[in-house]
Amino acid sequence: MSKLYTEVWKDVLQNLSGKQVEGSFQELAELLTAFNDLYLCKVTFSTTPSGATIVVKDSNGDTIGKNTDGTYHLKEGNYTYTVSADHYVTKSNQTLTITNADETTGTKTVNVSLDRADCEVTFTLSPETATLVVKDSESHTVSPVGGKYYLAAGSYTYTASAEGYTTQENQSLTISAGDVTTGTKTVSVTLVEA
Numbered sequence: 001m002s003k004l005y006t007e008v009w010k011d012v013l014q015n016l017s018g019k020q021v022e023g024s025f026q027e028l029a030e031l032l033t034a035f036n037d038l039y040l041c042k043v044t045f046s047t048t049p050s051g052a053t054i055v056v057k058d059s060n061g062d063t064i065g066k067n068t069d070g071t072y073h074l075k076e077g078n079y080t081y082t083v084s085a086d087h088y089v090t091k092s093n094q095t096l097t098i099t100n101a102d103e104t105t106g107t108k109t110v111n112v113s114l115d116r117a118d119c120e121v122t123f124t125l126s127p128e129t130a131t132l133v134v135k136d137s138e139s140h141t142v143s144p145v146g147g148k149y150y151l152a153a154g155s156y157t158y159t160a161s162a163e164g165y166t167t168q169e170n171q172s173l174t175i176s177a178g179d180v181t182t183g184t185k186t187v188s189v190t191l192v193e194a
Helices: 003-017 028-037 098-105 177-182
Strands: 039-048 053-057 070-072 077-084 093-100 107-113 118-124 131-136 150-151 154-161 167-176 184-190
Touching: 039 053, 039 077, 039 093, 039 098, 077 131, 093 107, 098 107, 118 167, 118 177, 154 184, 167 184, 177 184
Parallel strands: 039 107, 118 184
Antiparallel strands: 039 070, 053 077, 077 093, 118 150, 131 154, 154 167
């Protein structure tokens, strides 16, 4: 196909849409791809916490791949997105609408702030060699991750023991909604020598 032919089509498309395509095209397919890109909105997700996992789906439920820079190129239409992160409450199937105005602007930022799902609890033990067992309200043992306990709001108990010290058994620990919002809590446990 001749370059003249693609230039004619370029003029036709620009006149019909009012949008200008930059560059010179040898093939009609190249022109159509460039023209189609004018009808995309570059969507950036700004999340708290940063680094959250984002999944965007179109109206058919198909997952949209993200660009290498983490943005999404979306056409006018309706989408849903899910944002998740460890220790945060997932926001599922949130609505995202890309309008013609968004395509014209070319960019859109979606701000998403996730609520904490649990509180990062650090126990400071004296002596440091003490053994600690934390249990939830149903007496299930809670395992630490990297030396920290991630506890949702609720009631817990802990038992601290060390050889040569009096054991502190079934001590009460309450994690409040405020603790979860704050995100961190330190519990000091000092054992008395036996």
